[in-house]
Amino acid sequence: MRLLLTSGGVTNPSIRSALEDLLGKPIAESRALLIPTAQWGHPLCGPESVSRSVAAGPGSQSFAGLGWGSLGVLELTALPSVGADRWVPWVREADVLLVEGGDAAYLCHWMRESGLAGVLPSLEDTVWVGVSAGSMVLTPRVGDSFVEWPSATDDRTLGVVGFSVFPHLNAFPENTMAQAERWAEGLGVPSYAIDEQTAIRVVGGAVEVVSEGEWRRFGV
DSSP: OEEEEESSSSOSHHHHHHHHHHHTSOGGGOEEEEEOGGGGGSTTOOHHHHHHHHSOOTTOSSGGGSOOSEEEEOOGGGHHHHOHHHHHHHHHHOSEEEEOOSOHHHHHHHHHHHSHHHHGGGOTTOEEEEETHHHHTTSSBOOGGGOOOTTOOSSBOOOSSSSEEEOSTTTSTTOOHHHHHHHHHTTSSOEEEEOTTEEEEEETTEEEEEESSOEEEEOO
């Protein structure tokens, strides 16, 4: 897959340009599936936040407001009861999967439980765009401080990429650069702290930071 891992979504022209470059065509000609599942696992999210994600109007920074050629919703918790013969074609027909934030451990659980995690390696032409937990779920670890779901056994996630992500840099009082540095020290993998104006583009193993804001890479 081609990945665009963000903290706050498609928040500026540079990130939007990177997205259209990954798609190989305009957003207005692209088929998108929105995955809101991670929100159900986070105590600060719920029906109203999911509604805002799905029903955002044109011009909104939300995924749903970007002006897609077509836009559908893929709720991972429903997939086991639907059957792969129905939902796998929906995924394969999409140009892009738009994966909302929430709790990365909860999202990781449902990606495995639904079977979507097993399908990802075959989606060579599909673009994955994550917000916060939707980005973090593809990393090896998220750090204990980002795990809110009580049923999570640890902070390990899918490990599709070889680095971790600290999102929302300076967006909240506790998300300082100093805190990001302490978080990175305990992970044992390279990591990035990114703000709402930053994204990480990954294509064929090549990693590029796209930013109109602040970010920092922490090595191991």
